[in-house]
Amino acid sequence: MASRVKTGVFQTLETVSDTNIIIRDEIYGEHSITEPVLLHLLRSPELSRLKGICQHGVTTFLGFGPKVTRFEHSVGAFLLVRAVGASVEEQIAALLHDISHTSLSHVVDDALSQPGEGSYHEVHKSRFLKTTQLPQILTQYGFGNLKPLDEELFRLVEMPSPHLCADRLDYALRDALAFEKLTLDQVREIYQSLKAFPSASSPTRILVLENEKHALVLARAYQATDRDVWSNRAQANLYRRTGSIIRELVYSGRVKEEELWNLSDEDFWALLRRQATPEILVEMDKMETQGLPNEEELRLPRDAKIRTIDPDVFQSSQKDPLPLSVVLPEWGVERREYILSRESTRE
Numbered sequence: 001m002a003s004r005v006k007t008g009v010f011q012t013l014e015t016v017s018d019t020n021i022i023i024r025d026e027i028y029g030e031h032s033i034t035e036p037v038l039l040h041l042l043r044s045p046e047l048s049r050l051k052g053i054c055q056h057g058v059t060t061f062l063g064f065g066p067k068v069t070r071f072e073h074s075v076g077a078f079l080l081v082r083a084v085g086a087s088v089e090e091q092i093a094a095l096l097h098d099i100s101h102t103s104l105s106h107v108v109d110d111a112l113s114q115p116g117e118g119s120y121h122e123v124h125k126s127r128f129l130k131t132t133q134l135p136q137i138l139t140q141y142g143f144g145n146l147k148p149l150d151e152e153l154f155r156l157v158e159m160p161s162p163h164l165c166a167d168r169l170d171y172a173l174r175d176a177l178a179f180e181k182l183t184l185d186q187v188r189e190i191y192q193s194l195k196a197f198p199s200a201s202s203p204t205r206i207l208v209l210e211n212e213k214h215a216l217v218l219a220r221a222y223q224a225t226d227r228d229v230w231s232n233r234a235q236a237n238l239y240r241r242t243g244s245i246i247r248e249l250v251y252s253g254r255v256k257e258e259e260l261w262n263l264s265d266e267d268f269w270a271l272l273r274r275q276a277t278p279e280i281l282v283e284m285d286k287m288e289t290q291g292l293p294n295e296e297e298l299r300l301p302r303d304a305k306i307r308t309i310d311p312d313v314f315q316s317s318q319k320d321p322l323p324l325s326v327v328l329p330e331w332g333v334e335r336r337e338y339i340l341s342r343e344s345t346r347e
Contacts, residue, residue, distance in 0.1 A: 007051050008072030009178055013042065025072075027173055027187050028079045035088055037141035041095055042075075046132045050074060050101065052264025055171065057107040058242045059235045061265045064292055066178040070105065074098050076170035081156045083191075084207070085200035092148035094157045094166050096134065099149075100125040102260035103268035110243025112250065112257070125149075128261055155205050156196060162310035162323075162335075164207040169194070172309070176221040179229055186221075190214045197314050197321055208314040208321045215311040215324045216331060223338050226307040231342060233298040238287060240301060245283065249275050299347040306342045308335050 004014040010026040021033045021042055033039060041047055050071035054060045060067045078095040086094070100121040102108045108120045117123050129135065135146055151157045151167070159165035173190065176182040182190075193214040196205050209215040229235065249255040254275040263271060273284060300306075310331070312321040325332030 005051075007075065008069035009066045010068075010174065011072040011075060013075075023075060023079065025076065025079060026184065027177065027191060028076065028083065031079055031082070037088065037092065037137070037143070038078075038095070040137055040141070041092065041134075044133070044137065046099060046134055047071065047074065047095070049261075049264070050098065052266065053101055053103060053105060054265050055105060055175070056229065056235075057105040057265075058238050058287070059292075061104065061269065062238070062288060064235070064238075065229065068174055068178050070098050070101050073171055073174060076174055077157065077166040080166040080170055080191075080194070080207075081154075081200075084156065084194060084196040086154075086156050086196070087201070089143065089148055090154045090156055090200075092138070092143065093151045093154040096148060097151040097157055097167055099132075099134065100128040100261070103263050103265050104242065104246075107239050107242045108246065108260060110239050111246035112243075131261070156200065156207060159206065162308055164209070164309065164311050166207065168309065169207065172218065172222045172225070175229060176218075176225050179225055181221040181224045181228075182217070186217055190218050195314070197312070206312055206321065208312045210314060212313050212315070212324065212327050215313050216328060219309050219311060219324055219331060219335070222307065222309050223335070227338075227342070230307050231300060231304055232295060233300050233345065234292040234295040236301055236304050237293050237298050241283065241287065245272060245276070245280050248277075248280065300342065300345045302347050304346075306339055308339060310335060 002014060002016050004012055006012050012024045014022045016022055019034055021039055023031045023033060033042065051069055053070040055068040055070055055073055056065060059065060074095055074097065077097060078091055081094045082091050102121055106119065113120045129149060138146055138148060147153055157166050173187050177184060177187050193209045193211045195208060195210060197208045199205060249272060250257050255271060259268065259271060273281065276284060310323045310325050313324055313327050314321040325335060
């Protein structure tokens, strides 16, 4: 019997049969998935867990924005590389690229990451994967080398900033739409402008946009989303306060670190409340009832990322793709000025 599940703000999955899942995404349209390995992964408990994890951690969990999920973002990145012709191996890498994210997402970086380390979910990915059936699933379908579990091996999935990649582009489009920095028509135009250059199978493949105007719209929306969401000082303040709570409860032994990979945001927050000291409960009550703090009274944390992009643009008159800042030098100036203005707000 067919079943339909809403997986986030912009996406639903419909199980049509044992051999067909239809993904309906407001951004990327309708896609029928029939490959056995992809069907198995989409139904796996490891991936399904991400339906209960907010992309923006504690801020959207507490209601300060739409609850875009890690699951819909993971599926979105998968649909992007699929749309430009990526191999099934690269599609798997995109689908699983965020598989080790914990409850409350990047909030845990503030809680448990050590100085100089990368994101907590990346540092501890191999540790998490050993507790899952994912290596066995991949081996079952002929991917015994387990390469798809290392997304950095796949250029369409992961590329260093400020280039485009499926991870960066999906969260940009999804968040810019959710937080009203782009309209749905603009998002779809950007998606239609996307291609793999020179091809999806080339060792040097990259994601490019074929229209400089769409690239500029995307770059400015990305910058606006960074200002108001990703590096917003009020939201960073909630991350830091929640991270302090998690750190105290984990280090004191009241909460087991493993629960970060076992629980949804809602269940993990409830666990924190059950294990909290009276002082921590007061702080959690404040976060639940007082709203976002006044950003003008806060400084940007020293380790907070300032996110911008400089998309590669390829047009028929060019031999090779060029960064938007080369095609439109004014964008390069605008981007530098934005970074400097954000840096001036740091602690």
